[in-house]
Amino acid sequence: QVQLVQSGAEVKKPGASVKVSCKVSGYTFTNYYIHWVRQAPGQGLEWMGIINPSGGRASYAQKFQGRVTMTRDTSASTVHLELSSLRSEDTAMYYCTRAPAPIGPFDIWGQGTLVTVSS
């Protein structure tokens, strides 16, 4: 079945970087776009950006420009999210989710990766 399986929880200090992975299975990796969405504790959902696994091109929300990088490894059917210059406000659950097109609904979600930023 279709699955997006994310890497485990991370604890980072302010100013550090974190890299979260999302391994997909059950479908052709290059046929769906991957979005990243985060959710701070007790808060709503915030879209971070999108990557096209076929060509590797990514587009980011302006809020995260300069701090976020999305990459993909086609041989491993895996997408990565890297967020740098972490601050306490980046403490959140980070989700990968797929869509059939750049503008399409998010039909399958990963289980989430909790990133905690604390000194």
Next chain:
Amino acid sequence: DTVMTQSPDSLAVSLGERATINCKSSQSILYSSDNKNYLAWYQQKPGQPPKLLISWASTRESGVPDRFSGSGSATDFTLTVNSLQAEDVAVYYCQQYYFTPHTFGQGTKLEIK
């Protein structure tokens, strides 16, 4: 950015009754070339990722009970849950996926009265 505003923020409904959640977009998300509304509804239960319930404003996903329905167009949308069941307790989010960033509403917490 396109602002999605849901109402109410929370809602308590008796088992078997109807729940109605509204979502308003700050700009039209009806795309004229295909006459589709780029609006989705998600359900999120505690400790779980969101689950897609409805896409294109009114298309129910496979496996979603038919007590869930979506309606509306352009800037005003509604999620209706008929005959509320205990397992429907969750937070519900609307999302527009036409404009970047793909923004979500703030969420509506649905509880049992």
